[in-house]
Amino acid sequence: xxxxxxxxxxxxxxxxxxxLVKVEENSEDFEIEILSNIVASxxxxxxxxxxxxxxxxxxxxxxxMIPVLEESLDNDIQNIKNIDYLAVTEGPGxxxxxxxxxxxxNLLASLYKQPIIPIxxxxxxxxxxxxxxxxxxxxxxxxxxxKIQIPKTGIFPILAIVVSGGHTSLILMKxxxxxxxxxxxxxxxxxxxxxxxxKLMQLGYPGGPIIEKLAQSGDENAFELPIGIKDQADFSFxxxxxxxxxxxxxxxxxxxxxxxxxxxxxxxxxxxxxxxxLKTKKATQKYQPKTLILSGGVSANSYxxxxxxxxxxxxxxxxxxxxxxxxxxxxNAVGIAIASALKTNSTDYVEADPNLKLG
Ligand code: KG4
Ligand code: ZN
Numbered sequence: 001x002x003x004x005x006x007x008x009x010x011x012x013x014x015x016x017x018x019x020l021v022k023v024e025e026n027s028e029d030f031e032i033e034i035l036s037n038i039v040a041s042x043x044x045x046x047x048x049x050x051x052x053x054x055x056x057x058x059x060x061x062x063x064x065m066i067p068v069l070e071e072s073l074d075n076d077i078q079n080i081k082n083i084d085y086l087a088v089t090e091g092p093g094x095x096x097x098x099x100x101x102x103x104x105x106n107l108l109a110s111l112y113k114q115p116i117i118p119i120x121x122x123x124x125x126x127x128x129x130x131x132x133x134x135x136x137x138x139x140x141x142x143x144x145x146x147k148i149q150i151p152k153t154g155i156f157p158i159l160a161i162v163v164s165g166g167h168t169s170l171i172l173m174k175x176x177x178x179x180x181x182x183x184x185x186x187x188x189x190x191x192x193x194x195x196x197x198x199k200l201m202q203l204g205y206p207g208g209p210i211i212e213k214l215a216q217s218g219d220e221n222a223f224e225l226p227i228g229i230k231d232q233a234d235f236s237f238x239x240x241x242x243x244x245x246x247x248x249x250x251x252x253x254x255x256x257x258x259x260x261x262x263x264x265x266x267x268x269x270x271x272x273x274x275x276x277x278l279k280t281k282k283a284t285q286k287y288q289p290k291t292l293i294l295s296g297g298v299s300a301n302s303y304x305x306x307x308x309x310x311x312x313x314x315x316x317x318x319x320x321x322x323x324x325x326x327x328x329x330x331x332n333a334v335g336i337a338i339a340s341a342l343k344t345n346s347t348d349y350v351e352a353d354p355n356l357k358l359g
Contacts, residue, residue, distance in 0.1 A: 003022065004007065004084040009268045010336045012094065014043070014057045015331035016039075021338065034150075038058075038071045057097045058094075058194065060347075085346060086114050088336070089101055090119045092357075098353075102350045115346035121168065124333075126171065126335070127339040150176075157290060159291075161276065187237060193241055197244050210318070215270075218267070274292075289316065291320050308323070
């Protein structure tokens, strides 16, 4: 049995996040106690631009980094001295945003002689799902801490579908930290499609939560919309986006067309979810996973969560389907900390890589 504490930092896009965990490695599992989960969102900064404005994101990370770290360390930055390891997202993401996290980690590592564990943002999303049994994860260290157990064996293969603003990936894992991407988007990511369609419909940013809310009062069968490349494992959402465009305006004249917004939001959301479920079902039949994971920002969508659980539990036992609590579906440092808890490699300097691949 070995025990270590890790402070994880995540800044790949527009959330500055830190999480402190205590890890106990046993012969059969990892027991991880989540001691803090701090996320400073920049949504209000980027809202008026209709998307993430990279330079403003970097500046906001710089401003919030110290307060976020302090809060994650029981409101006393001096506690950093007692940490065994640092972990940080090295990529993929926006270069300016990533650099704020990696440079903070590099500086702390050189000041306090702590090794750094570099983590891929996508593995953070995957490992966030191991908090699935919690309906909500405490967002500060003043609340009750909680523990999770991750078995070393018996849960593989894992099939994970990560649906975020930057990715739509089907990932096969034959062991911990072993990733094979078996399907991915060839154009827009699912979250990106939500954001772009919300923009076309002039609904605001970020599109996902706005479309979800509007869809509640719409008829999901009002518009028949296309599912991209049905017969392959890869995803395509650009045809769906174009279909929505044609319903919102006359592209020859640029004249806005009349349509029911709630009906279009509901039909669009249904088509995205139909697509995600269709591809996951096919991959599940092919790879026969023992564990199925749904994660990433789009997995905060209640309609997707409900349908995914209902439809996939017909082929995988319900208790083997892991979906993170909503506040760990979107970007966070808890998943980064959990993934790092399982790693044995560390370094004293991390270089940000905006195009980092998984596996
Ligand atoms: O994972 P995430 O926080 O950041 C990236 O790694 O990209 O995902 C952000 C994406 C955005 O595109 C956002 O619109 C989408 O997740 N999203 C949602 C919902 N909440 C966030 N999409 C659909 N329904 C939601 N409730
Ligand atoms: Zn993400």
